[in-house]
Amino acid sequence: MSPADTADFAIQTKALTKSFGKQLAVNDVDLAVPRGSVFGFLGPNGSGKTSTIRMLLGLTQATSGEVRMLGGAMPDRAHSILPRVGALVEGPSFYPFLTGRANLRRLDTADRYASGATRDARVDAALDRVGLTHAATKKAHAYSLGMKQRLGIANALLMPRDLLILDEPSNGLDPQGTREVRQLISSLADEGTTIFVSSHLLSEIEQMCTHVAVMSAGRLLTQGTLDELRAQGVQRVTVLTPDPDDAVRVLGGLGLHPTLAPGHDDEASHPATVTAEVPLDGLLPERITAALVEGGVRVRGIQVAGASLEDRFVDLTGEGFDVAG
Numbered sequence: 001m002s003p004a005d006t007a008d009f010a011i012q013t014k015a016l017t018k019s020f021g022k023q024l025a026v027n028d029v030d031l032a033v034p035r036g037s038v039f040g041f042l043g044p045n046g047s048g049k050t051s052t053i054r055m056l057l058g059l060t061q062a063t064s065g066e067v068r069m070l071g072g073a074m075p076d077r078a079h080s081i082l083p084r085v086g087a088l089v090e091g092p093s094f095y096p097f098l099t100g101r102a103n104l105r106r107l108d109t110a111d112r113y114a115s116g117a118t119r120d121a122r123v124d125a126a127l128d129r130v131g132l133t134h135a136a137t138k139k140a141h142a143y144s145l146g147m148k149q150r151l152g153i154a155n156a157l158l159m160p161r162d163l164l165i166l167d168e169p170s171n172g173l174d175p176q177g178t179r180e181v182r183q184l185i186s187s188l189a190d191e192g193t194t195i196f197v198s199s200h201l202l203s204e205i206e207q208m209c210t211h212v213a214v215m216s217a218g219r220l221l222t223q224g225t226l227d228e229l230r231a232q233g234v235q236r237v238t239v240l241t242p243d244p245d246d247a248v249r250v251l252g253g254l255g256l257h258p259t260l261a262p263g264h265d266d267e268a269s270h271p272a273t274v275t276a277e278v279p280l281d282g283l284l285p286e287r288i289t290a291a292l293v294e295g296g297v298r299v300r301g302i303q304v305a306g307a308s309l310e311d312r313f314v315d316l317t318g319e320g321f322d323v324a325g
């Protein structure tokens with residue numbers, strides 16, 4: 001990857017691979033995360049998200065492949081890149097009997113790029129940024145999970161960042177905590193920070209991201225904007241009719257591959273359901289309806305519905321996604 005190729009990307013990987021013994025946790029992954037995006041890194045548990053993130057940040061060595069972040073090669077240029085990258089990986093750990101503010105001061109002290117002269121101001125600004133000023137003097141053990149997660153994000157924000165990498169930031173949070181984290185991510189994105197956020201929850205990615213990449217069993221199945229992914233799907237036509245055989249014939253004549261829903265009792269007056277996939281760039285609904293009517297099919301109902309992102313991801317991964325918020 002030449003630097004010119006990577007100028008528009010906050011993160012770019014090429015053939016990134018990590019194996020643990022015989023197991024390929026991350027298999028030949030080419031990620032391209034545009035600058036300014038909120039990029040959702042979606043995949044079921046165990047699909048290789050955390051291993052990828054750990055390689056991006058230089059926390060573990062890649063078995064093979066390349067990583068560039070903010071235009072520089074990792075891990076060679078880590079010393080100039082990492083100060084511009086904030087990260088929340090595998091849940092923050094804090095000293096329970098120190099206050100939120102004292103915890104952040106401690107963590108900042110451990111950062112060799114952070115200046116002691118500006119520490120107090122930066123800690124207070126980060127607490128303010130995540131809405132924890134009121135709880136700054138509370139001990140961390142008294143924080144709710146959502147507050148702890150926000151304190152973890154505050155830690156990632158102690159220095160000005162061009163890129164934030166957040167591994168499952170809503171893990172273990174209740175709906176209110178999830179909402180708080182989502183709002184925080186949106187407002188950080190509004191300020192121009194590129195955000196790379198992993199999740200196993202499709203609904204979460206759909207609500208806050210501009211882009212998404214889908215991982216399954218170590219492989220990157222697809223990536224792009226949410227709209228691009230939706231556009232890759234298919235639509236489905238569903239016809240309710242007492243003339244299912246004619247409907248199958250007419251739809252077949254339009255080049256579709258219709259199927260009759262099971263359970264039809266062949267009783268002439270009972271409507272049956274016939275469905276077929278329709279390519280998104282294919283037939284218009286009105287053309288399908290006209291062909292059915294012209295073919296003598298008594299249409300009691302017709303619906304042409306787009307595939308949801310969820311359908312698309314199930315198609316891609318062959319597994320159900322956790323869609324709950």
Ligand SMILES: Nc1ncnc2c1ncn2[C@@H]1O[C@H](COP(=O)(O)OP(=O)(O)OP(=O)(O)O)[C@@H](O)[C@H]1O
Pocket residue numbers: 020024025043044045046047048049050051052200
């Ligand atoms: N240190 C390790 N040693 C051996 N196997 C590992 C190690 N770390 C991860 N793995 C395996 O690699 C695969 C990918 O794990 P990884 O944690 O990257 O997935 P993930 O998508 O982040 O899932 P989760 O959300 O559950 O963490 C899993 O099968 C996991 O068991």
